Amino acid sequence: MKKNLFIGALTLTAAPIFAQQAVQRPNIIFIMSDDHASQAISAYGHPLSKLAPTPNIDRIAKNGAQFWNNYCANSLSGPSRASILTGKHSHKNGYLANWNKEFDGSQQTLPKILQENGYETAIIGKWHLISEPTGFDHWMILDGQGDYNNPDFITDNDTVQYFGYVTDLITTFTKQWLQTRDRDRPFFLMMHHKAPHRNWVPAERHYNLYEETEFPVPENYFDEYEGRFAAKNQEMNIYRDMYEGHDLKMVTGIDSDTLLFDPWPDAFINTLTPYEKKRFFEAYRSRNNDYYNTDLTEKEIALWKLQRYLQDYLATIKSVDESVGQILDFLEQSGLDENTIVIYTSDQGFYTGEHGWFDKRFMYEESFQMPMVMQFKGEIKPGTQVHGLTQNIDFAPTFLDFCGIKIPEDMQGESFREMVVSGSTPEDWRQSLYYHYYEYPGIHSVRAHYGVKTDRYKLIYFYDEDIWELFDLENDPTEMKNIFGEEGKENITEELKKELSRLQKLYEVPGI
Ligand SMILES: [Ca+2]
Structure with missing residues (x-):
């Protein structure tokens, strides 16, 4: 204790200016989960989330801001x-x-810039960019997608398997790092959860959490994809494309402890210890037996699969919400919440049965949108609602702006600091967003496409097939009716094509 005081006194006398700066610059905790749909965050008010609320993620929204039109670029x-x-x-x-070989870690990145400006930087959890992280003083990442149970964590000198549930382990490691970080520097911490990514394995304490819950079925669950070629030709349908063992935890028969089709047992069932495996099958037994004891029609099976998927998906989110609660409690108890920006988001949106789907990729709203909430005491007013069009390319410039660091000119995003602090959209804020998805051919067979979204309309071009889609989000929020080529839509189509082309020039998209 005495020793710490002595060092503290020395630091103050030796570098008073730096110490003052360090106090003023905010810390940032960027919490990101994987595949968490806004439909599954209760602050967004979707009927699904009412049955599976996320009180701790909602706490961030109440403490600060909620983003209603935040989107990803891909x-x-x-x-x-x-x-x-x-x-x-x-x-x-x-x-x-x-499918990329690896992320080019030699390029300019947000953590590198923060590091150069005196920040201590760390990433804990999912990385998923193949190359080793650069720009981080501390990194501890999952191997690829990472396993839900007993996962490996990679550091710059080792790979170690830890026993436990992935969300809980990431929370523990994050709190450990927060307690052992350099107190003389502001910090930037990326806490990246694996959950609720496929194959939706809840923590053991949550296996049965929603087994009695009947979740709402989207009106377009049995979508027939009329007028939408790419939507019709995907392979991400819950009742057709999910793996019955791996994804839906279905077994071979009554009282069976053998999963139906599971192409990746080493990433799931084989990660459990024999005793954990026994408890897993026991937890699902009565539901799995009911399935075999009931005579279901094809349609009823499709609906049964949706319920099974949602029960597990939302149960994995329960652990993420608990984790967020633990971090918020830690910040409040330590007083760190006074000068720490906390963000919760997901790497993209996700389908919870809309169009019959799971997964993401499409420029349609459910997967294009990224939920986001953000708190920063003193600057962001509690209960702020942000409606301007924001995108994940804006995060780095915004964080630099909050930290008082010059935003490099070659960053393509814009800082939304003013918008979130004032609670209103500046007049010169962007009116449209650019999107581009490339991964075709690939898993789930979603055709490559790019497009433009405005407040009301969305124009999508599936360029390999030369197919256009146009949606009026005001009249057709679930994007069921492609109105491209319809009489009376010539002007808006022309306007959107011009805007798309302007954005492609602005962002220097090659080969267009
Ligand atoms: Ca994801």
């Missing part, structure tokens, strides 16, 4: 993470798809 894990790190669209940071 709805996929690696590309979204690369855009967040660089403040650039995929074609500029080089990470177009999850």
Whole structure:
């Protein structure tokens, strides 16, 4: 104790100016989960989330701001993470798809800039960019997608398997780092959860959390995709494309402890110890037996699968919400909340049965949108609602702005600091967003496309097939009716095509 006081006194006398700066610059905790739909965050008010609320994520919204029109640039894990790190669209940071060889860590990134400006930087949890993290004083990452149970964590000198549930382990490691960090420097911490990514394995304490819950079925669950070629030709349908063992935890028969089809047992069932495996099968037994004891029609099976998927998806989110609660409690108890910006977001949105789907990729709202809430005591007023169009390329410039660091000119995003602090959209704020998805051919068979979104309209071009789609989000919020080519839509189509072309020039999209 005496020793600490002595060092503290020395620091104060030796570098008073730096110490003053360090106090003024905010810390940042960027919490990001994987595939968390806004439909599954109760602050967004979707009927689904009412049955599975997220009180702790909602706490951030109540303490600060909630973003209603926040979107990704390319709805996929690696590309979204690369855009967040660089403040650039995929074609500029080089990470177009999850098939990429590796993220080019030699380029300019947000953590590097913060580090150069006196910040201590850390990332704990999912990285998913293949190359080793750069720009971080401390990193402890999952191997690729990471396992839900007993996962490996990689550091710069080792790979170690830890026993426990992935969300809980990430929370523990994050709190440990917060307690052992350099107190003389502000910090930037990325806490990246694996949950609720496929295959939706809840923590053991949550296996049965929602087994009695009947979740609402989206009106377009049995979508027939009329007038939408790419939507019709995907492979991300819950009742057709989910793996019955791996994804839905279905077994071979009554009282069976053998899963139906599971192509990746080493990433799931084999990660459990024999005793954990026994408890897993026991927890699902009565539901799995009911399935075999009931005579279901094809349609009823499709609905049964939706319920099973949502029960597990939302149960994994329960652990994420608990984790957020633990971090907020820690910040409040330590007084760190006074000068720490806390963000909760997901790398993209996700389908919870809309169009019959799980997964993401499409420029349609559910997967294009990224939920986001953000608190910063003193600057952001509690209960702020942000409606301007924001995108993940804006995160890096915004954080630099809050930290008082010059935003590099080659970052393509814009700082939304003014918007979130004032609670209103500045008059000169952007009126449209650019989107580009590349990963085709690839898992789930979603055709490559780019497009433009405004407040009301969305124009999408599936360029390999030369197919356009136009949606009026005001009259058709679930994007069921492609009105491209319809009489009376010539002017808006022309306007949107011009805007798309302007954005592609602005962002220097090659080969368009
Ligand atoms: Ca993801």
